[in-house]
Amino acid sequence: MCKLLLKNVRLEEAYEYENEHIVGTRTAIYDVLIEGGHVQQVDKNIVVDGDVEVLDAQKQLLVPSFREMHIHIDKTYFGGEWQAPRPITKGILTRIEEERTLLPKQLPTAAFRAEEMVKWLIAQGHTHIRSHCNVDPQIGTKHIEITKQVLEKYQDQITYDIVAFPQHGLLRSNVEGLIREAMTMGATLVGGVDPSIVDRDIERSLQTTMQIAQDYNAGIDIHIHTPNTLGEFEFYKLIDLTKQAKKEGQVTISHAMALADLPQPQLESLVQAMASIQMDVTTTVPVAINRSTIPIPYLYDNGVNVSVGHDSLTDHWSPYGTGNTITKLNIMAERFRFMDEYSLSRAWKYASGGITPLNDKGERVWPKVGDAANMLLVDGVSSAHIVARRCPISTVISQGKVIHQQEVGELKGEFR
Amino acid sequence: MKQWLTNVLLETGEYIKENETVGTKVELFNLEITDGFISQIISAAQPIDSSQQVTDMKGKLLLPAFKEMHNHLDKTYLSLPWKAVVPAKNLKDRLEKEARELPILATTGKQRALAMIEKIISNGTNHIRTHVNIDPYIGLKNLEGVLAALDDYKDIVTAEVIAFPQHGLLQDDVPKLLREALRNGATMIGGLDPAGIDNTIERSLYETMDIAHEFNVDVDIHLHDGGHVGYYTIDKWIDIVEEANYRGRTAISHAFALGDVSLMEQHTIADRLAQQQIKIMSTVPFNINRVMPPIDLLSAHGVDVHFGCDGFYDSWSPYGSGDVLEKTTTFADITRKLDERSIRQVLKYITNGITPLNTDGQMVWPNVKDEASFVFFDAVSSAEVIARRPIDRIVMSKGKFIR
Numbered sequence: 128m129c130k131l132l133l134k135n136v137r138l139e140e141a142y143e144y145e146n147e148h149i150v151g152t153r154t155a156i157y158d159v160l161i162e163g164g165h166v167q168q169v170d171k172n173i174v175v176d177g178d179v180e181v182l183d184a185q186k187q188l189l190v191p192s193f194r195e196m197h198i199h200i201d202k203t204y205f206g207g208e209w210q211a212p213r214p215i216t217k218g219i220l221t222r223i224e225e226e227r228t229l230l231p232k233q234l235p236t237a238a239f240r241a242e243e244m245v246k247w248l249i250a251q252g253h254t255h256i257r258s259h260c261n262v263d264p265q266i267g268t269k270h271i272e273i274t275k276q277v278l279e280k281y282q283d284q285i286t287y288d289i290v291a292f293p294q295h296g297l298l299r300s301n302v303e304g305l306i307r308e309a310m311t312m313g314a315t316l317v318g319g320v321d322p323s324i325v326d327r328d329i330e331r332s333l334q335t336t337m338q339i340a341q342d343y344n345a346g347i348d349i350h351i352h353t354p355n356t357l358g359e360f361e362f363y364k365l366i367d368l369t370k371q372a373k374k375e376g377q378v379t380i381s382h383a384m385a386l387a388d389l390p391q392p393q394l395e396s397l398v399q400a401m402a403s404i405q406m407d408v409t410t411t412v413p414v415a416i417n418r419s420t421i422p423i424p425y426l427y428d429n430g431v432n433v434s435v436g437h438d439s440l441t442d443h444w445s446p447y448g449t450g451n452t453i454t455k456l457n458i459m460a461e462r463f464r465f466m467d468e469y470s471l472s473r474a475w476k477y478a479s480g481g482i483t484p485l486n487d488k489g490e491r492v493w494p495k496v497g498d499a500a501n502m503l504l505v506d507g508v509s510s511a512h513i514v515a516r517r518c519p520i521s522t523v524i525s526q527g528k529v530i531h532q533q534e535v536g537e538l539k540g541e542f543r
Numbered sequence: 544m545k546q547w548l549t550n551v552l553l554e555t556g557e558y559i560k561e562n563e564t565v566g567t568k569v570e571l572f573n574l575e576i577t578d579g580f581i582s583q584i585i586s587a588a589q590p591i592d593s594s595q596q597v598t599d600m601k602g603k604l605l606l607p608a609f610k611e612m613h614n615h616l617d618k619t620y621l622s623l624p625w626k627a628v629v630p631a632k633n634l635k636d637r638l639e640k641e642a643r644e645l646p647i648l649a650t651t652g653k654q655r656a657l658a659m660i661e662k663i664i665s666n667g668t669n670h671i672r673t674h675v676n677i678d679p680y681i682g683l684k685n686l687e688g689v690l691a692a693l694d695d696y697k698d699i700v701t702a703e704v705i706a707f708p709q710h711g712l713l714q715d716d717v718p719k720l721l722r723e724a725l726r727n728g729a730t731m732i733g734g735l736d737p738a739g740i741d742n743t744i745e746r747s748l749y750e751t752m753d754i755a756h757e758f759n760v761d762v763d764i765h766l767h768d769g770g771h772v773g774y775y776t777i778d779k780w781i782d783i784v785e786e787a788n789y790r791g792r793t794a795i796s797h798a799f800a801l802g803d804v805s806l807m808e809q810h811t812i813a814d815r816l817a818q819q820q821i822k823i824m825s826t827v828p829f830n831i832n833r834v835m836p837p838i839d840l841l842s843a844h845g846v847d848v849h850f851g852c853d854g855f856y857d858s859w860s861p862y863g864s865g866d867v868l869e870k871t872t873t874f875a876d877i878t879r880k881l882d883e884r885s886i887r888q889v890l891k892y893i894t895n896g897i898t899p900l901n902t903d904g905q906m907v908w909p910n911v912k913d914e915a916s917f918v919f920f921d922a923v924s925s926a927e928v929i930a931r932r933p934i935d936r937i938v939m940s941k942g943k944f945i946r
Contacts, residue, residue: 148630209927211883213564229562414829415877446886446930447876461862464830466628471861512625515861541624 152509164527197436206243254525292318319349346377358385376405387419402430471511557904567924579941608916613851617685622658652688662865667918674707707733734764773800791820802834813844886926
């Protein structure tokens with residue numbers, strides 16, 4: 128069956144005003160017809176003859192599905208026993224040393240846990256997963272193999288990217304050959320980590336990364352945790368290399384912590400430079416005391432796309448993490464004091480690849496005929512409501528098919 | 544009335560795991576509960592008198608019931624249709640907006656408070672400290688609603704109800720209204736930003752203490768005032784507590800100022816707070832404009848710190864979960880607690896200081912004669928509960944299952 132008719136879905140139509148303040152979101156009930164993975168028709172009372180799967184949404188809100196843009200499904204405790212991490216004694220190197228023995232030991236359960244994580248992420252409304260995947264001297268490309276095998280199993284439900292990730296340093300652990308091997312095995316992006324503090328050779332680390340990306344005609348997603356001016360220096364180097372290689376729009380910086388530290392004039396110049404090559408950023412919205420959060424709304428408003436990711440659900444790096452992107456947006460809202468209907472509503476874009484039902488002006492721009500049918504049904508009455516009150520997802524639709532449904536109890540709508 | 548809870552998982556100590564990290568040792572026990580208190584704790588291998596009511600807990604981990612120590616049951620929109628916060632220019636504007644809304648909301652006071660209590664207890668809490676607006680706009684109306692709601696739950700939830708001058712103490716007949724509230728069911732006196740709201744620090748603090756004295760009640764003051772004006776306010780309050788012999792009977796809520804001052808000043812005031820046993824109530828703020836008070840430092844100096852969810856789903860804040868356990872998860876995450884030992888200690892902030900294991904890893908809870916108020920989790924240690932925050936819970940208050 129390739130037609131899906133969603134009856135009685137709630138769609139956001141416009142903002143409601145009171146004394147020129149936005150105080151609510153107006154919605155209306157529609158039917159949405161989906162065919163071949165795309166929206167075919169949005170109308171009141173659609174009638175379809177013949178072969179069609181009908182789903183009564185009972186006035187739940189239809190919203191764009193999520194994209195998990197930074198996760199490591201290959202090394203997790205998720206699905207296994209509780210285990211708290213070890214205390215950190217040598218910064219990031221503590222974990223790198225630990226991985227030399229831990230990851231080989233975890234190999235027998237790696238595929239099972241990766242799959243548990245994928246299933247969990249789907250249940251939380253994600254229809255795309257970008258997973259960073261260790262390529263290191265001990266594990267070689269075995270994690271690439273496992274990650275690919277698990278994600279392929281779900282390829283009729285989600286789309287994905289696999290980042291060949293030299294966790295122990297591209298140069299430091301001498302894995303250029305292995306990264307190239309990973310690219311031939313099906314990794315879709317070239318990864319990297321801290322050219323300075325891990326590889327201790329910013330120039331050569333970034334150049335090599337870019338060279339591999341060019342050779343395999345792939346994009347880049349590189350972890351850069353370094354603070355203030357060091358991060359800034361690395362970003363500019365990467366921007367130059369991106370221009371030379373004509374990789375505009377294909378380079379992502381993950382974490383990009385330095386953006387949280389720079390004073391305004393420096394930040395402004397850097398953000399302009401990033402925007403000029405369509406460099407984007409992923410963040411976990413860290414709220415730890417010794418880590419600032421990057422200025423997410425400022426970046427977005429100035430042309431640098433920002434996406435959220437969970438990074439870890441529970442592993443040897445951190446025991447925290449929910450995989451629940453509605454909770455993630457809720458925490459972002461609290462962090463940035465998005466409190467009113469408008470600012471809460473605008474948070475959705477950071478988790479959906481920029482798609483929101485209403486545009487900034489409050490005009491309905493989604494779902495439109497021809498849009499990819501990656502969507503969620505949620506027991507709430509506006510995007511803002513869902514983000515603020517963490518309303519539950521009942522249905523996940525990907526490429527026009529219902530891929531997951533779960534019990535949310537009695538539907539409460541605006542009373543949730 | 545006697546009953547048995549069988550196959551209850553208790554934390555009994557620590558051990559070193561194969562991977563050389565600290566793990567928590569657990570064992571199964573049977574607990575006999577008599578009239579709301581633990582009367583026997585025996586190994587699960589020992590037989591029990593099965594003529595009594597027996598509930599098989601199937602290996603679930605036992606933790607003490609949680610205490611919600613800073614809330615506003617009167618403010619929530621819960622049970623009404625969704626509404627976000629309306630943008631406000633500043634605190635004055637926010638208060639004016641609240642003043643306009645108060646009379647409308649007052650008509651559903653009990654209904655909204657009930658919905659909030661329901662949400663809070665379902666997460667494992669059986670004690671609520673709530674502030675209740677006492678102001679010129681609605682007088683004692685919110686107090687009536689909150690007291691009526693708490694009365695419905697009096698068998699399972701204990702409560703402290705604070706007469707709270709949200710719109711300022713030193714104006715109109717607010718002191719008179721507060722006294723009336725204390726004659727009509729409020730159990731504590733509150734306060735709010737003597738500098739920021741009352742614009743007079745000393746007179747506001749003394750008036751608060753006078754009322755406390757008059758009614759022989761404890762005090763809990765909201766202090767958002769930041770930097771040294773907030774620091775001075777706390778310092779002055781400690782003087783007043785000392786003069787009034789009110790040691791152990793007062794608390795400062797939020798106390799953001801403690802996060803704004805130097806480390807040396809933090810140590811100095813922590814010692815003074817500890818001497819006068821002044822509690823600090825925190826909602827674990829992490830919005831980008833706030834520095835969290837130095838909670839671990841205060842605790843290390845012997846200051847009692849407690850967490851609360853604060854008001855939520857109301858005209859001040861659209862988010863929140865009503866789950867005080869989430870405050871420990873957030874706090875542990877924010878302060879980068881990673882290993883089993885450091886994570887598990889955070890539990891004390893929501894259990895009035897109780898942790899099953901002490902800092903040395905020795906079992907100190909539960910004991911015979913302890914109140915049978917518990918939360919049960921599918922988990923293997925307090926640390927796991929804090930880090931993973933399981934949603935499925937069974938809650939018992941004074942020997943009664945309430946969820």
